[in-house]
Amino acid sequence: MGEKEIKKLINIWEEFVDRQKNDKKVEKSRKFRLNPSKEKVEKLAEGVLFNEKKHGLKYCPCRLTTGDQEEDFKLICPCNFWDQKTWKQKGECWCSLFVKE
Numbered sequence: 001m002g003e004k005e006i007k008k009l010i011n012i013w014e015e016f017v018d019r020q021k022n023d024k025k026v027e028k029s030r031k032f033r034l035n036p037s038k039e040k041v042e043k044l045a046e047g048v049l050f051n052e053k054k055h056g057l058k059y060c061p062c063r064l065t066t067g068d069q070e071e072d073f074k075l076i077c078p079c080n081f082w083d084q085k086t087w088k089q090k091g092e093c094w095c096s097l098f099v100k101e
């Protein structure tokens with residue numbers, strides 16, 4: 001995966017983080033940021049881009065697609081991680097890409 005593609009995806013995630021940070025309608029308990037480990041974020045970006053090349057969509061790098069289109073749409077990154085157990089229990093998404101503020 002090219003360094004340029006990885007950086008581009010990370011920029012998209014940073015913008016996503018900034019948007020919710022500046023959105024007054026987002027509750028404090030739902031505020032998040034990118035994992036502080038740059039290395040981890042880059043690895044996850046690589047995984048998402050690999051999935052995009054292989055499956056045509058930016059699927060989560062830590063979970064397997066099922067073949068059921070409706071179910072698999074839920075795995076497109078960023079997913080609705082606030083509903084995940086890991087968010088409620090550990091304050092992070094399944095892959096720890098996004099972590100609670």
Ligand code: SF4
Binds near residue numbers: 061080
């Ligand atoms: S669990 Fe995290 S990395 Fe996986 S799709 Fe959701 S937001 Fe992306």
